[in-house]
Amino acid sequence: MKTRRIPEGFWWTLPSIVVLVALSIYPLVYAVRLAFGDLGNFTRLAGDHVFGTAALQTIAFTAVALAAEFVLGLALALLVDSLTRFRSFFRAGLLVPMLLPPVVAAVAWRLIFNPQFGVLNGTLRQIGFNTAALTWTNGQNSALLSVIIVDIWEWTPFLFLLLSAGLQAIPPEPIEAARIDGAGPWRIFRDVTLPLLKSTILLALLLRGMDLVRIFDQIFILTQGGPGTATETVSLYIYRTAFRFSNFGYAATMSFVLLAATMLFSRGLMRVMRAR
């Protein structure tokens, strides 16, 4: 008779599985139970204008920041890759914003953005601009754009880093062959480099996109979601619902919706990683 033997490797893995079940799966089940414990939360969600605003702004924030960070990150990666000297110097320096504690980065930008005494308006005034209308994070209409600018500053380096690594991994032969065939730089970029970079691009977009959807730290420090609800995002609204108004059930319902949204991202990510 054959007994089913538990593989030895399983015992090595068991402590990790136990910890992750306790700290990740159990809380997830708990959250789902909280979310569905009172189905009235879902009806409330459907009619909640603040949630609607937060969701739309989160989507806008994610879309604009992701597009800008990708284009700038790719441009920087190509630029630095084309340098012959000081390449690692530029690379190291350009990564700094992403490494800072997000709280510290946000504090720096509060010093920069302040309309009265901030260095940004100060410098613009110095070179002759009228900055009276430039209220940055304090303005109802400019606040969302301002926090997007901070995110672009902070996280373009992430796209830059991944895309640089992708560029370096491309073998030189296909590009050489295209050049011999008489292709110009733009054709080479579009028809050779970009297709070879595809999986890196996908991975970078998914990783950054997942983080953008859950954006919290920088906005919490910069605007706290204000003025009014101008920079309210889903994460901030969940935070406030749970920890300012102690409505844990409703917060869980909203986080469940957020989870469903990010699951679409991570599903795709898994597939990409498998394919590699």
Next chain:
Amino acid sequence: MKAAVRYIAASAALLIALAPVYWLLTISLKREVDQFAYPPQWIGFAATLQHYRDAFGSGSFGSYFANSVILAAMSTAAALAIGVPAAYGLSRFEWARSWDLKIGDWILSTRMLPPIVTIVPLFLMLREARLLNSLIGLAIVYTGFNLPFVVWMMRGFFDEIPREIEEAAMLDGESRVGSLLRIILPLVKPGLAATAVFCLVVAWNEFLFALILTQTDSSMTLPVGIASRVTQYEIKWGAMSAAGVVAMLPVLVFASAAQKYLVRGLSLGAVKG
């Protein structure tokens, strides 16, 4: 000529990347009258260390700093102690029906959970266990946070070491655990160090969990301490900038030490909490 344009463009990008950091540094070193002077003073101001004394001498930032150090060290040690054996198990043993891949994917997928989803249950669980406002409670959460990352990074490093090496050692009478500790771990030491650095940085930078789980002055971490000052009505910019500079220094030092592994680490979602 064309090369010159490229260097100018790259320098401009570098300037934009570093100017905000530099400005924070100058604010932390300026006397209060100069901090918001017009026109802005980029260089040549009278420097003072007064704000650093205010923040870390008389203020509470010294204790926030100590909390952050303890927390990062504890949670990193725990994540490595639990995660390295798992990585070894997934890398080294025969698993039926590719269970190693399934478990590996599942472990990674727990890292993809948005923190805001698990934070409400974790808050309620820690409240139940009376571990709110304690470094132990937050260290437990960070351990769970870093664990998937440790397993994935270390599995990759173990996979790069041929199995024959420890098989030879075990033929010589070395036990499984002995060969891991004495032969394999020394071989993956750079990878282990890089993994530890990433865990330290994640725990050091993390804000959301710390904000919610440590609310008392004695349990706050450095980012939470800084944030609690930003949202006050009257902000002491000098002391806060000084705290910010001190908060970012260890990260920059550690990251430059692990630069080689940055891509591998970041594509698994390190640094950003």
